[in-house]
Amino acid sequence: MAMVLGGGYPEQQRRVSVDKRTIVFDRAGGLCEECGRALDFDRSSGDPDAVATIQHVNGNSNDPSNLKAFCRRCNVLDAQSRFVPVEPGSTEAEYAAELRKRWMSENPLRLCDDDQQWNDIWRILATEAKEIVRMHEERAESAGDEDLPGFKGRTDQGTPIQEF
Secondary structure: OHHHHOOOOOHHHHOOOHHHHHHHHHHHOOEOOOOOOEOEOOOOOOOHHHEEEEEEOOOOOOOHHHEEEEEHHHHHHHHHHOOOOOOOOOHHHHHHHHHHHHHHOOOOOOHHHOOOOHHHHHHHHHHHHHHHHHHHHHHHHHOOHHHOOOEEEEOOOOOEEEOO
16 A cells, blocks of 8 residues: 555666676675675575565665665565655545555456456457547548638638638
8 A cells, every 4th residue: 555655666667687686686795785684595595584685775776876685574674664654634545545445345346446357348448449539530630621710711722711
């Protein structure tokens, strides 16, 4: 919920290349740069908190100077430390309440809440929207000068005459 209220997660901007990940993990020497825990790169330790992650220090820059090697636990704690409380009665609180109602409902409240049928539904809606746009474009192309306000005819050269 916090991620949604905060505007979402810019996954594409924050995707870190293998080369940069290697630089960051090598620099850290296999340890979390926050708590010093040995990082689990292949999930073989059985400790889910030790799983290696990349932490963006400030914003979304993928410059190695803005990236740190964190264990999963420190990554989550860092994210949680940035949460801002939502004031009761605020727009954000109302939005959160609406989302919670949708998530907790046994039946979909909106078309996009229907996990089983949404893929088919959005394709139908997209096709219909494209058809509407096409129709409007055709109508605009076929609209002649006669449809313009104040149209009074054409000159001998075919230029529209308008009264303003």
